[in-house]
Amino acid sequence: MSASEMAQVRRMYSNSFSSFRYLPAGVKVSPQFCSCIGNPLKATSFSHPSSSNNRYLSTNAIGSVGGDKLAAETSLFQIFGTNCARSNLFPRDIRVLDAFDDEYGGVIVDPERLPENSDAFAFILNSSLSHWKVNGKKGIWLKLPVERAELVPVAIKEGFHYHHAERGYVMLTYWIPEGPCMLPANASDSNTAIYVNSVNLLNQWKSLSTASHQVGVGGFVINDKNEVLVVQEKHCSPSCVGFWKIPTGFILESEEIFAGAVREVKEETGIDTEFVEVIAFRHAHNVAFEKSDLFFICMLKPLSSQIIVDDLEIEAAKWMPLAEFVEQPLVKEDCMFKRVISICIARLGKRYCGLSSHQVVSKFDGRLSSLYYNVVDTQDFNCSDC
Numbered sequence: 001m002s003a004s005e006m007a008q009v010r011r012m013y014s015n016s017f018s019s020f021r022y023l024p025a026g027v028k029v030s031p032q033f034c035s036c037i038g039n040p041l042k043a044t045s046f047s048h049p050s051s052s053n054n055r056y057l058s059t060n061a062i063g064s065v066g067g068d069k070l071a072a073e074t075s076l077f078q079i080f081g082t083n084c085a086r087s088n089l090f091p092r093d094i095r096v097l098d099a100f101d102d103e104y105g106g107v108i109v110d111p112e113r114l115p116e117n118s119d120a121f122a123f124i125l126n127s128s129l130s131h132w133k134v135n136g137k138k139g140i141w142l143k144l145p146v147e148r149a150e151l152v153p154v155a156i157k158e159g160f161h162y163h164h165a166e167r168g169y170v171m172l173t174y175w176i177p178e179g180p181c182m183l184p185a186n187a188s189d190s191n192t193a194i195y196v197n198s199v200n201l202l203n204q205w206k207s208l209s210t211a212s213h214q215v216g217v218g219g220f221v222i223n224d225k226n227e228v229l230v231v232q233e234k235h236c237s238p239s240c241v242g243f244w245k246i247p248t249g250f251i252l253e254s255e256e257i258f259a260g261a262v263r264e265v266k267e268e269t270g271i272d273t274e275f276v277e278v279i280a281f282r283h284a285h286n287v288a289f290e291k292s293d294l295f296f297i298c299m300l301k302p303l304s305s306q307i308i309v310d311d312l313e314i315e316a317a318k319w320m321p322l323a324e325f326v327e328q329p330l331v332k333e334d335c336m337f338k339r340v341i342s343i344c345i346a347r348l349g350k351r352y353c354g355l356s357s358h359q360v361v362s363k364f365d366g367r368l369s370s371l372y373y374n375v376v377d378t379q380d381f382n383c384s385d386c
Contacts, residue, residue: 095127103237106139106183107132111169114148122154129158133176138235139183140174164289171289180312182235184214184288185250214288216295217257218248219265220344221273223302227319231268234315243330244320246297256370258357261298269317270308273300277354278372280343282336297340299347299354 098113115121132140142160144151146168160172163183175181221229230244247268251260258275265273276299287293309317322345331337346352355372362369 095124096131097124097128099128102139102141104139104235105137106141107137108141109143111143111145111148114144114151118150118154121151122158125155125158129174129176138176139181140176142172142174143169144172145169182313211291213292213294215251215257215260216248216293217251217261217264218246218295218297219261219273219300220246220279220297221265221271221300221302222322222344222348223305223319225319226322228322228325229265229269229271229302229307229317230320230325231309231317232315234313240330244318244325244328247317248295256357257296257372258298258370261296261300265300268310268314270304270306270310272303274303275299275357276301277347277356277374279347279352279354280340297344299344 097115098110100108100110102108115124129140140160141163142155144155149170152170152172155172158174160174163171163173165171173181173183175183219229223229229247231247232242232244233240236243247265249260249264249268251257252263255263257278262273262275265271279297279299281294281296283292283294285292305319307317307319325331326341331341343352347354353374355374357370357372360369360371361367
């Protein structure tokens with residue numbers, strides 16, 4: 001290495017990595033094959049006994065000896081010269097952003113450990129995508145703080161898409177598998193505009209916001225044989241693998257709750273249904289992106305019986321006897337599942353009345369709205385037949 005190259009490295013080292021400490025005595029650095037996520041990566045790395053199996057640490061090495069911490073930023077492994085040429089000081093294969101595996105086979109990039117400059121970010125992001133593709137990853141979540149707005153155009157150029165934005169960050173996503181993106185949609189996509197220029201992004205950031213809630217629906221469909229329409233999802237958390245559940249999904253923009261339930265059942269199973277009632281709804285907070293969640297369980301009447309599975313989302317679908325459905329461990333062990341099923345069974349026995357949809361117009365705004373309430377005949381307190 002020439003004297004000028006050494007001077008350049010020294011400047012980068014002092015300017016970009018002021019938090020880096022020289023190696024204390026006794027710390028050894030040696031090229032090894034480390035399996036930070038179960039897949040070998042050729043690396044010059046510091047040994048760290050507490051490294052997690054689901055955290056990518058291929059570009060940042062952290063060690064601790066005698067209480068002294070040492071940390072090397074990504075750019076240490078990827079030195080750029082004036083012409084953006086890569087130095088041979090460090091191994092060629094250390095080019096993966098710090099990230100965590102999510103439970104759906106995707107990756108969440110650590111926003112606190114991004115490369116220091118746009119050039120390093122562009123190079124390592126490209127290499128990271130190649131690495132994740134080889135390792136069969138699916139959805140990539142990239143959260144960029146407002147202070148790192150200069151990285152947004154770089155990610156967009158690599159094929160990332162805007163998902164949502166808040167005052168302090170913008171969330172970008174990248175779907176690796178072929179076919180439609182299966183990542184959950186933003187609760188209010190219309191609120192997020194695309195700003196290719198980082199200056200515009202900074203100026204407009206405060207005006208970008210997502211809705212406070214996301215709204216989901218589930219369709220409880222039971223036929224005259226006392227069989228429940230159930231599905232197994234292709235993309236689910238490990239705890240739900242093999243679990244037979246009712247069809248669920250999110251309602252679309254400007255879509256009625258009852259229409260969303262009918263549509264989701266049709267899309268996932270091919271079964272035509274008719275809305276009967278909202279049986280119950282759940283309200284939870286800090287669910288997706290720290291937003292609140294409304295989930296409506298709808299009783300639906302089947303109008304057809306032949307199942308046609310949606311291969312993109314659903315692994316399998318079938319009509320399952322109600323008695324078998326309620327005996328599943330996840331149903332028996334979860335208080336919310338048990339309560340929902342008991343309410344549905346009570347509705348079938350006409351011991352419970354849900355909320356039916358009624359179209360009304362208010363003089364306050366002149367708009368047609370759906371008002372959900374139950375109607376009880378004073379002469380007959382039994383609910384109407386499904």
